[in-house]
Amino acid sequence: MKRKWLFPILLLATVATAVAQDTRKVAEPTIPPVCRSLDAKLSTSGEGLAEADEGRNDTSRIQQAIDDCRPGSAVELRPTAEKNAFLSGPLELRQGVTLLIRGGMILFASRNAGDYDIKPGTCGTVDHSGTGCRPLIRVNVHDAAVMGDGIIDGRGGARLIGRDISWWDLAEQAKSNRVRIESPGHNSPHLLEANNADGLILYRVTLRNSPHFHVFVHRTNGFTAWSVKIHSPETARNTDGIDPSASTNVSILHSYIYAGDDHIAIKASASAPSTHMTIAHNHLYAGHGMSIGSGTQGGVSDIAVHDLTIQGARHGLHIKSSPNRGGVVRRVSYTDVCMQDVENPISFDTRYKGVTVGGLVPQYEDILLRDVRIRHGGTISLNGFDDDHPLRVTFDGVVVTDQAPKIRAMHTFITTGPGEVNFATSGNGVIRTAVRGRRKVPSCGNFVAFPAVIATAR
Numbered sequence: 138m139k140r141k142w143l144f145p146i147l148l149l150a151t152v153a154t155a156v157a158q159d160t161r162k163v164a165e166p167t168i169p170p171v172c173r174s175l176d177a178k179l180s181t182s183g184e185g186l187a188e189a190d191e192g193r194n195d196t197s198r199i200q201q202a203i204d205d206c207r208p209g210s211a212v213e214l215r216p217t218a219e220k221n222a223f224l225s226g227p228l229e230l231r232q233g234v235t236l237l238i239r240g241g242m243i244l245f246a247s248r249n250a251g252d253y254d255i256k257p258g259t260c261g262t263v264d265h266s267g268t269g270c271r272p273l274i275r276v277n278v279h280d281a282a283v284m285g286d287g288i289i290d291g292r293g294g295a296r297l298i299g300r301d302i303s304w305w306d307l308a309e310q311a312k313s314n315r316v317r318i319e320s321p322g323h324n325s326p327h328l329l330e331a332n333n334a335d336g337l338i339l340y341r342v343t344l345r346n347s348p349h350f351h352v353f354v355h356r357t358n359g360f361t362a363w364s365v366k367i368h369s370p371e372t373a374r375n376t377d378g379i380d381p382s383a384s385t386n387v388s389i390l391h392s393y394i395y396a397g398d399d400h401i402a403i404k405a406s407a408s409a410p411s412t413h414m415t416i417a418h419n420h421l422y423a424g425h426g427m428s429i430g431s432g433t434q435g436g437v438s439d440i441a442v443h444d445l446t447i448q449g450a451r452h453g454l455h456i457k458s459s460p461n462r463g464g465v466v467r468r469v470s471y472t473d474v475c476m477q478d479v480e481n482p483i484s485f486d487t488r489y490k491g492v493t494v495g496g497l498v499p500q501y502e503d504i505l506l507r508d509v510r511i512r513h514g515g516t517i518s519l520n521g522f523d524d525d526h527p528l529r530v531t532f533d534g535v536v537v538t539d540q541a542p543k544i545r546a547m548h549t550f551i552t553t554g555p556g557e558v559n560f561a562t563s564g565n566g567v568i569r570t571a572v573r574g575r576r577k578v579p580s581c582g583n584f585v586a587f588p589a590v591i592a593t594a595r
Contacts (some may be wrong), residue, residue: 157468158441159415163388166340166363168284169235172210173202177220177242185295186222186245194247196226199236208233208280214287215239226252227271227326230281236274238287238342246273246291246328246348249298253326260324261297261304263311267322270349272330282338283329291328291347293373304348308374323375325349335359345369350377351396356409357384365392366588371423373397378424383409383435389416395587396424400450403428405435405464412436417443422587426452426481427471431489433464434497440469447474448584453482454509456501459492460522463499470505475581477512482542485530487522498522502529507556510581514540517560521548524566532558534578 175198179190202212208231214223216239226247230236238244247253250261250270259269273291274283283289293304304325311323325348331337332355343366344351351367354360362379369376376397381387382404394400400421405411421427427445429437447453453476456466476482483506487499499522514537521528528549534556546564555574562569 157413157439159386159388160413161359161386161388163361163390163415166282166284166338166361168237168340169209169211171213171237172206174213174215175199175202175223176215176217177222179222179224180220181222181243185292186224190224191248191298193224194226195223196228196247199223199225200228203228203231203234203236206231206234211235211237211284213237213239214242214244216241225273227273227275229275230278232278233280235282235284238283238285238289240286242285242287244287244289246289246326248292248295250300260326261300261307262324263307263314263321264324265321267311267324269324270326272327274329276329276331276334276337278334280336281334282340283342284338284340286341288343288345289328290345291326293325293346293348293369293376305373308349312374323349327351327353329353331360332356337361339363339365341365343368346373347376349375350380352379353382354380354384354387355382357381358386360384360387362389363391367392367394367396368587369395369397371395371397377402380404381411381414382406383411385412387414389419391418393420393422393588394424395422398425399428399455400424401427402430403437403440404430404432405437406432407434410436410438413439415441415443416445417441419445420585420587421445421447422449424450426450426455426484428452428455428457429466429469430457431459432462433458433466433499434462436464437466438468442469442471443473445471445474446584447476447479450479451481452484453479454484454506455481456485456504457489458487458499459489460495460498461492463487463495463497466499466501467503469503470507471509472505472507474506474509475584476510477584479511479515482511482515482517483509484516484518485528486518486520487526487528488520498526500526504528504530505533506531506535507533508578509535510578511535511537511542512539514542516543516545519546519549519551519562519567521566523548527566534558534576536578
């Protein structure tokens with residue numbers, strides 16, 4: 138076995154990992170000129186709306202303005218001296234049109250499950266599909282955007298109208314109904330869902346309390362999230378932050394994410410890969426990690442994660458898949474990453490949720506970690522699938538301080554150096570090779586608090 142693996146190990150030790158990223162030149166977005174301005178007619182009451190205002194829906198007013206504006210312009214939702222809120226059901230953006238949420242303004246999602254029905258009675262239920270709801274904001278066109286310093290609030294924890302249950306309660310019901318329903322799903326809306334939405338931009342906006350994923354982007358070439366803030370409680374199941382799927386040329390930059398599930402989850406459906414993404418200058422808090430997977434059937438490649446802090450999360454750097462939905466994940470780099478109080482700071486898992494059988498075995502190769510610093514230990518898992526599908530990873534400066542980590546490893550080729558690695562890795566089918574040289578790993582900068590504007594939002 139050692140003879141069989143010798144050449145690949147030496148190759149990894151002598152050839153630098155080459156990783157691409159978003160192929161576009163991404164600059165800070167600019168807000169376009171305003172086509173239509175809409176004044177708020179509602180006021181906030183605590184963190185929501187007054188009960189009397191729940192029937193005063195602004196959906197048609199906002200949608201009509203979006204429909205009337207030309208590409209390259211924005212529909213502005215703005216506060217007045219006394220009013221600062223809008224209430225809406227599902228909206229659809231148009232080609233080249235921006236929805237602009239001004240500072241001091243909150244766009245509340247309707248709590249009427251029927252507003253989101255794809256078919257009558259499908260939304261607000263638990264079934265085997267979980268696909269019965271329209272999103273609050275749908276984007277199926279090119280060059281659309283959501284911008285501004287205001288807030289979009291999905292009110293996932295608020296009681297649905299006419300029912301003693303919230304969207305997040307539905308998610309918990311789905312989890313508890315796994316014995317009764319095969320692969321149960323909760324029919325709850327995403328906050329923003331995009332498909333074939335090339336050129337989509339999210340800029341400066343705050344998204345909070347989504348009933349399901351905050352942002353789901355599928356089959357899109359060119360998606361930018363810049364200075365976006367996302368917040369849902371860590372107990373809110375399935376409230377992923379940003380999930381790019383089967384997409385290419387994606388940049389998620391200068392953003393803050395506090396979530397009840399994956400902060401960022403890069404997925405690849407069987408029909409298309411996910412490639413060329415840059416995840417840089419971001420701060421992650423409670424949640425399930427900077428993730429790839431669990432669906433990787435189409436392949437994931439050329440992902441660059443840089444200048445990242447993670448604190449208080451369940452997972453940190455997370456690649457997850459299984460032989461019933463796996464594919465090849467390659468050319469992924471994590472550089473200049475600082476983590477503290479993370480339960481599983483590094484977790485590369487090819488048997489996610491214990492699945493060991495299937496014809497789509499995950500294979501992770503050419504994975505680079507450079508200048509990754511971990512405070513307060515945690516568990517590091519490096520789990521290739523078998524001898525024919527090993528994990529191939531390079532640690533060039535990975536340091537754990539304050540508490541020794543727990544190590545779980547199998548079927549892994551690990552190359553270390555020249556940056557310091559201060560813990561040993563061993564296990565069944567694990568072969569470790571050191572690169573010549575020595576380089577000290579730079580210390581972490583300061584961790585930053587989640588922006589106060591929504592730090593206590595529910």
